[in-house]
Amino acid sequence: MVCVRTGRALPSLDRSSRYRQGMCCDRTPSLAEGQGVPPSWLHSAGPIVFRPASGRTQVLVPSAVPDPRDLGTAAAAAAPTGRFAARTAGMTASEIRALFAVASRPEVVSLAGGMPNLAALPLDALASEVGELVAAEGQTALQYGSAQGTPALREQICEVMRLEGINADPSDVVVTVGSQMALDLITRIYCDPGDVVLAEGPSYVGALGSFAAYQARVVHIEMDAHGLVPSLLRSALESLARQGITPKFLYTIPNFHNPAGVTLAVERRPEILEICASYGVAVVEDNPYGLLGFSGTIYPALRSLDRDVVYLGSFSKTFASGLRVGWALVPPAVRDRLVLAAESATLCPPTFNQMIVSRYLQTQDWQSQIKTFTEAYRERRDAMLSALETYLPPGCSWNVPDGGFYVWLTVPEGVDTKAMLPRAVTARVAYASGTGFYADGYGSRQLRLSFCYPTPERITEGVRRLAGVLTAELDVMRTFGVPTRAASLKPGPGAPSPDTA
Numbered sequence: 001m002v003c004v005r006t007g008r009a010l011p012s013l014d015r016s017s018r019y020r021q022g023m024c025c026d027r028t029p030s031l032a033e034g035q036g037v038p039p040s041w042l043h044s045a046g047p048i049v050f051r052p053a054s055g056r057t058q059v060l061v062p063s064a065v066p067d068p069r070d071l072g073t074a075a076a077a078a079a080p081t082g083r084f085a086a087r088t089a090g091m092t093a094s095e096i097r098a099l100f101a102v103a104s105r106p107e108v109v110s111l112a113g114g115m116p117n118l119a120a121l122p123l124d125a126l127a128s129e130v131g132e133l134v135a136a137e138g139q140t141a142l143q144y145g146s147a148q149g150t151p152a153l154r155e156q157i158c159e160v161m162r163l164e165g166i167n168a169d170p171s172d173v174v175v176t177v178g179s180q181m182a183l184d185l186i187t188r189i190y191c192d193p194g195d196v197v198l199a200e201g202p203s204y205v206g207a208l209g210s211f212a213a214y215q216a217r218v219v220h221i222e223m224d225a226h227g228l229v230p231s232l233l234r235s236a237l238e239s240l241a242r243q244g245i246t247p248k249f250l251y252t253i254p255n256f257h258n259p260a261g262v263t264l265a266v267e268r269r270p271e272i273l274e275i276c277a278s279y280g281v282a283v284v285e286d287n288p289y290g291l292l293g294f295s296g297t298i299y300p301a302l303r304s305l306d307r308d309v310v311y312l313g314s315f316s317k318t319f320a321s322g323l324r325v326g327w328a329l330v331p332p333a334v335r336d337r338l339v340l341a342a343e344s345a346t347l348c349p350p351t352f353n354q355m356i357v358s359r360y361l362q363t364q365d366w367q368s369q370i371k372t373f374t375e376a377y378r379e380r381r382d383a384m385l386s387a388l389e390t391y392l393p394p395g396c397s398w399n400v401p402d403g404g405f406y407v408w409l410t411v412p413e414g415v416d417t418k419a420m421l422p423r424a425v426t427a428r429v430a431y432a433s434g435t436g437f438y439a440d441g442y443g444s445r446q447l448r449l450s451f452c453y454p455t456p457e458r459i460t461e462g463v464r465r466l467a468g469v470l471t472a473e474l475d476v477m478r479t480f481g482v483p484t485r486a487a488s489l490k491p492g493p494g495a496p497s498p499d500t501a
């Protein structure tokens with residue numbers, strides 16, 4: 001989505017262009033009054049937002065499937081054979097991945113990745129459980145299994161979801177290779193190229209990557225300190241309806257949001273469901289962090305209020321991300337298609353890994369383990385917040401997350417966090433710049449800091465280094481009076497990877 005502010009009505013747009021007039025959101029000013037939209041923007045990936053000085057803000061959503069010739073040309077240029085599918089043009093590597101070789105050196109403090117801290121896991125106990133699994137049930141564990149997942153694990157997943165008020169039938173659960181696979185499959189079965197998906201702005205980079213891979217267009221809905229704003233959701237839907245567009249679904253991360261760190265207020269939850277229902281829009285609730293609240297509060301899932309919600313869950317953050325076990329809980333009408341899609345992707349999720357998770361849930365005190373994890377994460381969050389308070393220059397702001405892994409930081413006007421990233425890595429600190437979390441290139445004043453993995457001491461040191469880099473940027477701006485230059489890294493979300501997930 002390209003965002004512009006205009007002094008008047010929309011810049012003169014060719015009526016025959018492939019764009020129609022639409023809805024709203026407010027964003028970065030970047031067009032002078034009366035200036036026309038550069039043609040290159042009309043061929044950009046997503047909707048174009050206009051914020052007039054007076055009157056309603058509008059979004060132009062490309063009216064049809066992106067021109068396959070445009071995409072085909074890009075794909076052909078990138079493909080040695082020139083034969084890649086047009087949709088591969090939307091697949092790009094994440095920004096941090098380009099710097100990964102440097103960012104993963106031990107001397108660099110990485111505040112970029114969302115890797116869970118597994119140090120607290122009872123590895124000895126797990127080792128003997130795994131050994132016993134192979135000895136006692138190896139013939140089953142090492143064999144193909146059901147495309148939907150093992151019945152035992154699906155039942156246990158229903159027990160886990162009960163903590164969030166969900167009353168589910170195991171036959172509606174589909175086990176996937178991480179919830180990332182569920183996201184990919186849900187997008188595959190819902191979205192044709194050009195379809196519109198609503199997502200919070202910012203949103204999870206892996207979801208944006210899946211939406212891009214299926215050529216869906218993202219309209220972001222802004223959040224405040226209490227999560228997604230219902231009135232903005234309603235006005236976005238109204239505006240899209242005026243264009244004859246019904247989004248395929250709202251993708252939302254209600255708890256301890258990645259990357260924004262906020263939680264959707266409990267009183268907003270029924271309202272959001274009601275708004276989506278009244279416009280015939282499905283809701284996809286992605287909830288990998290729901291049990292990771294620092295105060296022990298577990299919020300009621302949207303799915304607990306409405307059985308039509310598609311719910312995605314994961315053992316990545318509450319147990320072990322390397323096992324790649326996640327799930328989707330779907331209405332029966334969606335289930336059969338999802339299972340077929342899963343089957344065509346992987347035949348079945350790994351039986352061995354599912355059985356390890358099952359044993360873990362059966363034999364270990366997993367709820368106490370989650371408490372141990374959250375205590376460690378809270379200590380790290382506190383270290384990060386106190387370092388931000390101590391070291392950051394004036395003009396920065398951030399949220400105080402009550403769970404999960406992330407702090408979302410806004411830096412002073414003029415600093416471009418994407419341009420600054422290579423300089424930060426040179427100063428031995430890495431972060432995820434904000435633009436990766438928007439489908440439209442917005443977010444250059446934001447960045448995400450993860451506190452999940454490094455020790456509190458490393459976090460403090462990382463923030464101190466980041467503050468040094470920011471201060472140097474501000475000095476350059478003060479001296480030369482110009483914003484920091486945008487880097488030549490590609491815009492957009494990029495593919496998810498463990499270093500940015």
Ligand SMILES: Cc1ncc(COP(=O)(O)O)c(C=O)c1O
Pocket residue numbers: 114177178179180181204206253258286288313314315316321324325326501
């Ligand atoms: C919001 C969100 N959804 C989904 C995922 C994917 O998790 P999984 O490891 O289950 O694939 C992540 C990973 O960071 C995430 O933050």
